[in-house]
Structure formats: structure tokens, C-alpha cells
Amino acid sequence: MKDSPGFLPLYRQVYDRLVKRITDGDWRPSEALPSEYALANELGVSQGTVRKALNEMEAEKLVERRQGKGTFVKEHTDEASIFRFFRLTRLDGARLTPESEVESINRRLANKQEKSVLGLEQKEHVIEIHRIRLVDHSPCVIETIILPQALFPDFDRLESLSESLYPLYQRKFGIHIVEVEEQLQAVAATKEDAKRLKIPDGTPLLRVDRVALTIIGRQVEWRSSLFETRKFVYSVNLN
Amino acid sequence: MKDSPGFLPLYRQVYDRLVKRITDGDWRPSEALPSEYALANELGVSQGTVRKALNEMEAEKLVERRQGKGTFVKEHTDEASIFRFFRLTRLDGARLTPESEVESINRRLANKQEKSVLGLEQKEHVIEIHRIRLVDHSPCVIETIILPQALFPDFDRLESLSESLYPLYQRKFGIHIVEVEEQLQAVAATKEDAKRLKIPDGTPLLRVDRVALTIIGRQVEWRSSLFETRKFVYSVNLN
DNA sequence: GAGTGGTCTAGACCACGCA
DNA sequence: GCGTGGTCTAGACCACTCT
Numbered sequence A, B: 001m002k003d004s005p006g007f008l009p010l011y012r013q014v015y016d017r018l019v020k021r022i023t024d025g026d027w028r029p030s031e032a033l034p035s036e037y038a039l040a041n042e043l044g045v046s047q048g049t050v051r052k053a054l055n056e057m058e059a060e061k062l063v064e065r066r067q068g069k070g071t072f073v074k075e076h077t078d079e080a081s082i083f084r085f086f087r088l089t090r091l092d093g094a095r096l097t098p099e100s101e102v103e104s105i106n107r108r109l110a111n112k113q114e115k116s117v118l119g120l121e122q123k124e125h126v127i128e129i130h131r132i133r134l135v136d137h138s139p140c141v142i143e144t145i146i147l148p149q150a151l152f153p154d155f156d157r158l159e160s161l162s163e164s165l166y167p168l169y170q171r172k173f174g175i176h177i178v179e180v181e182e183q184l185q186a187v188a189a190t191k192e193d194a195k196r197l198k199i200p201d202g203t204p205l206l207r208v209d210r211v212a213l214t215i216i217g218r219q220v221e222w223r224s225s226l227f228e229t230r231k232f233v234y235s236v237n238l239n
Numbered sequence C: 001g002a003g004t005g006g007t008c009t010a011g012a013c014c015a016c017g018c019a
Numbered sequence D: 001g002c003g004t005g006g007t008c009t010a011g012a013c014c015a016c017t018c019t
Helices: A010-023 A036-043 A047-059 A078-085 A112-118 A165-173 A191-197 B010-023 B036-043 B047-059 B078-085 B112-118 B165-173 B191-197
Strands: A063-066 A070-073 A088-090 A099-109 A125-135 A138-148 A177-188 A204-214 A219-227 A232-238 B063-066 B070-073 B088-090 B099-109 B125-135 B138-148 B177-188 B204-214 B219-227 B232-238
Touching: A010 A036, A010 A047, A036 A047, A047 A063, A078 A165, A112 A138, A112 A219, A138 A191, A165 A177, A165 A219, A177 A219, A177 B177, A204 B204, A232 B232, B010 B036, B010 B047, B036 B047, B047 B063, B078 B165, B112 B138, B112 B219, B138 B191, B165 B177, B165 B219, B177 B219
Parallel strands: none
Antiparallel strands: A063 A070, A088 A232, A099 A125, A125 A138, A138 A219, A177 A204, A177 B204, A177 B232, A204 A219, A204 B177, A232 B177, B063 B070, B088 B232, B099 B125, B125 B138, B138 B219, B177 B204, B204 B219
């Protein structure tokens, strides 16, 4: 006689309310939330319950907690974002800080595959970005990025793009990426790839297809990258 | 006048003691630990403190907690282990269950690189394993696995190897892998690779170099794999 | 019904950052 | 010295599992 959820813990309800207030923009990136006691008071629960909700949010990297200071909405800075999602390193494991050159930005109707990957309905528009990323002044990644136009109004009229795009999504469009799903394959460079990366035809490349997700699991970016991995490697830890 | 650690929380000390008892084999895989209250009593702390330590151990997948039943040492079953660390999937994301053919197992002195990667001292021996993994009866991965002989006594006299090696490490040698570090590159198949995988020379392959670590960060396996990714992809989520 | 982990509360004290 | 988050305790009650 019970339903499937049957029971939603109080701290979960607190979590949901706080997450909503962040995604709604009640507290902006790098701003402090009220203290645990203030929130507990406001929501009519104990401080320990708020604490549990905030700790979950910290585990998901939505906020950052600092003893003696407070709880802050996590900001996607360029450095942090590259450190977190850009997995290319030198052979010895040292992190890289690439530079980017945007080649083109266009707006057009989404094709079938894009609608499927991004979960779009009929006749929606997408933004298509092509760029090259360089390390030590030589090209090593080519990227194609597809964004649902509806979530990124006037994206194609931005004056310039930052090196790391996720801080931009957060700052300008209130979109907070918390997870990416990637699929990797080894492929041979086509003539065009080879020309753009200044490498021989047929060089093996690491192809990475990535879908970026928000806290509620909404797909907001589809990115297809080709990495030249003769001097660099893609590093990842699994737990 | 304080030292660098300066302060070690009680739950951390409880955590350390419990982890040690598991790695020492006091409780075997799939066995239940004493209840929170029993442990709290035995260790002279409150139940909430034990709880916090156990929750950390659950987050690290060292134990599994089941409401109404108890806390159990997590067992590396074949299925769970493949699901967790074998990242190859079909193009639609469906998981694969490969079969393996061991080609050779040898014991020899570690070379310089192996000593560096595995953190070995002078003149230690290693076990070297070569195997091929097949999906749908066709070869798609070739692996070279290096183990420090000291941690795996008589490994080369085992009658057979299970499909997934980590359950074997846990069951026979008390070694519990909790994390792997991987470095990925795209490379061209050599003549020998091509022959073993039954593919054309120079086919792009995904090369994965993996170091497997225990809970205390000890390197216990170095594995170099070459994946044929025309029909499959390496899938990973980043948070 | 007994025993386990999960939630929730209330209160005390500690470590840290800052003015 | 004050306010913040971090730790620790004690106790009550809930949800789940098995007998």
C-alpha cells in the first residue's frame, strides 16, 4: 500500500530548496549563503539537517564550504574549470593550460542527431562553434561545440569567448555544469583534420564526444573533440 | 606551537583502525562488521562517530551498508569489477562482458620503468601477464599486466585466472583495489598488434596505461592496454 | 518483535578567519 | 572576540530485514 518514493528525508527537501534557489540565481557565484543556523531558522529545521544538505551540495561541487568563513556558491573560474574537465596533461602528468582560437560561430536548425543528444523538440535552433586549442603555440585539439540556442540567447553576438567556456555559461547564462559524460575512440586524422592540426594524414587521434549536464541532468552542450596525443595524454582517475 | 596536522578528528582515528582491520583480514569480503553500537562501545566513542567513519568507508566503496541488515566488507565480484573499471561499451552505451585468453605468465626482474611506476626497490621481481580480451568472439583488447612479485606470492602457479583480476587479487592475496589512474593516447597498431587483433597494420588504437592503487595509495598493478575502438567506445563520467 | 542502519534534534565544544 | 563551519555526544524515532 506504499508508493515508490514513500519517504523523502527532510534534508533532501532542504537540499532541493537550496539547489533551486542557487539555480534561480538567488545567490550568485562566489556569494556566501546564509549561515547554517540562519538557514535552519528560516526553514524550520535543525542546524544538523541543513548541514547534511549543504554537505551533499559540497560533494557535488555546487558550493564550497570554508571553516570560519561560510558557505559559498562555487564559481567556475577558468583555472578550476580547466583543471576539472580538461583532462589533457603532459606525459609526466603536469597540467596544461591551452589557448584557443575560435574559427566560427553559427546559428542553424538542429539536425536529428543533435536533437537526440541534447534532448530537443522539433525545429529548435543550435549554436555551432568551431575552435582550435593550442599548447606551446602549436595546435593540438580541434573542437566542434553544439549548444541549444534556447538556453543561450544571443550567444552568437558575444564579443569574445573565454578560454574555458563553462565559466562563461555560468556567468552569462546561469548554467552550472556539474557533470560530463564522455565517449573516447581512436580514429585516423582526415585530410582536413590533418591540415588544421598541421600533422600528417592518417595520424591517430583521440576522439572525445562529450555531453555536459546540469545538476538536474539537463543536457546543455555537445562537444566533439579531436586530440593530438603524441606529446600529451588524456588523464583520468576512476574510483 | 602547533604541528602541521595539529588535530586529527576522532572519526578519522576510528576510520584508520577499521580500515586496518579490513586490510589485515579481520573481516573477510562479504562478511558483516559489528553493528555501529557494538563498534562504538568497543572503541569508546559515540555511535555517531562510528557512523561517520563507516560512511566515509562506504563512499570509498570499501564497505557496503544495508539498512536493516548491517555493514559488509565490499566484495569485488566479477560483474561489479567489470562494471566499475572496464570502461569499454557499445556505441549505444550498453556495457560489455569480455572474455579473456591468457597468452603467457612470466616472472623476471623488474626493469627501471617498472620499478618507478610500481614504487619498487632494487632487484625486485615482477609477474608479467599477456592476455587478449574478446567481445563477440573477436579480439578487441590486448593487455600487458605487471605485478610486484612480493605482493602476489606464487601468482604464476595459479591454475587459472578469472575474467576480472581484481576479485582474484582480493580473494587470494588480500589486495583491495579502490582507485586506478589512467593515461590515454591514440596510437597506430604495430605489425604485431595488428596480427594479434586481426586488423590492418596502422589501425588507430586506444592505448590505456593504468596504475591500480589500494586504499593507502600503494601501487599494485601496472597495466598497458590497446583497445580496438571501431565498434566500441571507452566511456567515462567526470564530476 | 528484535536488530540493523537512517534521520532528526539539541546542545556543547573546537578550529579557523577576520576585524 | 565574534561568527563561521567542524566535531562529538546522547537520545528519540523511523524504515527496513529477518525470524
